[in-house]
Amino acid sequence: MISLLFFVFIALHSVSALSICNVCLCRTNRVENVLQQYIDCSRRDISMSNLTLPSDGYSLDLSSNKFDRLQNSSLFKSTTIIELFLNDNNLKEISANVLDFPELRILDLSFNKLETIHESTFTNLKKLQFLNLASNKFTSFEKLAFHHLSNLKEIILDNNDIGQSLRKVNLFDINGFGLTKNIRNISMYSVNLNEVPDNFFIEAYDIRKLVISNNNLSDVFEFPYTLEYLDLSDNPIKTISTEDFNNIPALRVLKLNNLQIEEVPCYVFEPLHGLKELEIERNKYLTNFSRLAFGDEALNDPDNFLLEQLSLKNSRLTTLDEDLLEPFGRLIKLDLQGNPWKCDCKIAWFKRLQIDPKDYEHLRCGSPKPTYNSKIFDLKPRYFTCPKQDRHFIGVTIAGVAFCIILALIALWFFVFVPRYQSRSNFTQSMYAPSAAYTVLPMASHFRE
Template sequence: MTSSGGLTNKLRPLVTFVLVLCLASVGVSRAENIDADETDSFCYPESARNSRRSCECSNVSASPWGTRALRIDCSYKDYRITDISAQLPLYTDTLDLSWNALDKTPVFASDSLHQLNLMHNNITHLTSGNFKQLTSLRELYLGWNSITQVDAGAFDGLPHLQTLDLAHNNIHSLPGQLFAQLVVLSTLDLSWNRRFNETGVDLYKGMGVNWKLATLRLDACSLTEILLPADAPLRELSLRRNLLPRMPSQLPKTLLRLDISDNLLEHLLPEDTKNLTQVRQLFLEDMPVLGSVAAHALVSTEMLETLSFQNSRHLTHFDGDAFGSSLDVKNKRRALQTLSFRGTMLRSFNSTLSPVFGQLAELDLNGLPLQCDCELVWLKNIPIQTNGRCYRPNRIRGMLVSAARADAFSCDTWPRWAYGLVVLSLIALSAAGIYLIVMGLRPHRGVTMRRKVGTGSPYARITIEPNRQENPH
């Protein structure tokens, strides 16, 4: 009896484990059946079954542990709000409803949805608490709509949201502390809201942007000025196509990437870049009035790796000391690897830039009207291909700088005005010589030309008389 009782006690945990596995398998099978029904009802509703208006649903393994995830693509289906079920299938990870005809945001309920794409619809109003049942949402894309009104609390209930895209809308007024609930927001895009400048609200203090924000995009917002906290840990800032007449005087010191292209800067000065000590990438492309880069304008950007002036059509002067004096440039190696002047109007570069250009991995001079003379011959010694072509002199026009012979890079010993003066002098001397020759061949005023006129002269008078024989009377 004792032995049989001990055996029973040993087998009891094993039996219990087997029963638990059986019950779990039954529960899983039931859950899978329920989930399959939910997926079919959402992805393939009766109204759209066996048609092109049904969604595309696929099961994938999501990170980090390879758990099950459902990705639903309902883009380009011309859906309206009445065509969509509010209850999402179990395990839904991403939902794409872009390029439809939604006039307002659908109210979904899901604790697994991580990404929601509502771009390219007709949404005009974001109501309070619209997304509060999507507690696991990390990415929300609302760009390319017609949003004009955003209620306070529109983004409440999203404690895990990291990316918010509100670009290409008609937003001109935002309620205070709108983003205060987004405690882990890292990327915010408000680009192409052309009346956004009218708000006049501080993004951090007024709208509650958290200090974990790493990327901020404010392209084409009609900004004439912007002040951001110097101690904000922002890494990337895009201010393309605004109305900024100068580089913002107050920017976060932690910036690694700054894009201020297509603004109204006329000159790049040292005070414009004095706070950009940590910037790795700087873009001043498509600048409509930028004409020059002054001496020492780029001295503070020692960490800079990429610099682009591409398509700044009025840029005609790049100072030879833009990166500092020649002595400092020679004794200090910079981090700069990529430099682009493509599409500018620069004609030449001072040889003091040789140490900087010689350290580059990429230098783009494509499209520049280069004056290939003795002052630019040093550019042939750059160990990389620049794609720069000579525009002057005419004898080597169109040739690559690297392909032209060094002796073709010659400078005139006299200035151009001297050549013009010599030509004018020769013309004047020639005219004077011709005048003297003509005057020398003309007769003197005291000389009178007389011709003897008589019977033997060819100028004698001739009288014609009629023939008497023909007229005897």
């Protein structure tokens, strides 16, 4: 009887202390002579109770488990876990002090239904560096508390309707629960932001990456001086100028896709001496790309042209100036596909560019009709000519202008000189004309005498 009770106790104890690796997939990797346990519990519909984590746990994946809230459990306590994935659940609430991971660096809470982050939610996550809160139900930045995360380097706030609140609340409010000054990367894709207030980033001293795409911004704003990566895509921005990028000399990547700009003007990218990658894609109003977009130096001294990748695909460009051949010829990657290029003598230089074959499949002609939809790199040189009628038209135009000028000069000569000539003739005729006194004498008087 005693032995039976003993076995029952052992069985109950083993159930209460069931290792998570008995119900989830666990694998061990050796990294720099250190064993790291990766625990995959995604899509397992596991219960949070009666599961313990291994002593050498490194990564814990609890995504897609239909959790609606997090409560105190041994599943959320570990001194070794570095990565925690709770994305794609139905989380509406995280109780205070539930997450007890003093060594945690990465936390993914994206694609849940969270509306509030309690001020004590992150109390025990002092070393957290990456936080993903994308695609939740946040509507006010005031309901997000980050002041415990002094080591946070990157945050993703995509697809949360917090744009209106950001016009009133400082993102780095040191008196509230805003982001700390150590933040380096911020993503605010589609947060319904209409305007970036002045000095919005004035307290951000080390921001390197900013994604603020797919919002309602119509004007370019003041950027943090330290930026190295900037994505302004999918905003209704109508113009860009040199002043817009004048104060971010360290920028290396710039994305200006799907804006409402009609031209890329002169010198707009000249201040960006460190720019390595530039995307200007899907701009349906863009018809003009200035030969001086990168400044004079890019044309006169291409050795200082450091850009490596450029994409102008899927816009409305029809031609580019041949002066760009030298700087564009130095690019590692160039994509000009998806534009209605006018295949004439003005773009014959395209075929001299070193473009990867996979990047000219859709590099095709938009006009004239004989070359419509033809691959530019498949066309023979005879197709890249400017029609003779164009030159004839220019000649006729010049002749017409010259003829008009000559007529104008003749008319001017008559106006200035002809009136004077007529007045002198009249004067001469008056000198030799008979006197009026003689003309009135009657002829009959002579015979009477």
